[in-house]
Amino acid sequence: MVRKDPIFEARTNVKLHSNRLKKEAVRAEATYKSEKAKADKAMKNREFQIARIHAGSAVREKRRQVTLKSEAARADVIINELKAAQSTRDTSRTLAMASRGLDAASKSVNLEHLVAHANNFLARSEDFKIASSAIEDVAQGVSMQEYGAEGESEVDRMMEQLADDAGVDMRRALDADRAPEAEVKEQQQQQPAEVEDGLESRLRALRALT
Known part of the structure; x- marks a missing residue:
């Protein structure tokens, strides 16, 4: 048999009672208006x-209407109080269930x-840190042996020198591929002379025909 919730049942009953009171108040107002019209x-x-x-x-009827509305308002207040009580009870039940769950979980944990x-995890983590530091020290030692006492700075200077040398070589290659300025000027001077010679030969040919 399903157990009924007493608070829910109380809310339902009070709600029905409030609805009846409101309907009675509406009828009382209608009767009041009717009786007033008859009196007039x-x-x-x-x-x-x-x-x-x-x-x-x-x-x-007017007094009855006011009384019914007042009782309906009180019923609405009771409904709200019952609703708050139900919410508080449900919250308490939820907290109790959560507390029991935590108790069971804590008992299962050693x-x-x-x-x-x-602690074992922390120890292993420290071991990995020490190993990583040792590997880094070895790598730095190998680098020092390869590059000498000055280390990376010497390599950086050598790279800068190589870049400068490459820049000079590139400029020389560009200069070697470029045509000499004297030849360019000579070609520019020869082009107008050739044009003039062509015009003179054509004029001579025309004169011979005439």
Whole structure:
């Protein structure tokens, strides 16, 4: 058999009660308006006794409407309080379950083994650091033996010198491939002379024809 939630049932019942009160308040307001209209009509017809009866009924319905609305408002407040209580209870249950889960997990963990593994990991990490440092020292020693006492700085100077030498060689190669300036000037001077000789020969040919 499924166990019912008492707080949920209480919320449901109060909610239904609040809805009934609100509906009754709406009907009371409608009755109040109707009785007031009847009293107004009787007053216009100078039926004072009838007007008084309807006026009294309208006043009672108006008071009833106010009372019903007040009770419905109280019911809504109770619903909110029940909702807050249910939320608090559910949170408490969740925390209790989490606490039990942590207790079970802590019982399954051997703290001594955990600390031992952590210390072993730290020791191995230190060993790797020492080995890495030793390898770096050996590499630096080999570099010193290859390059001499001045080390990398001497190699850097040699590389700069080689770059300078390469730059000079490249400039010389460019100068060797470049045509001499005297030859260029001579060719520039010969071109107009050749053009003039061609024109004179054509003129002589035309004169001979005439």
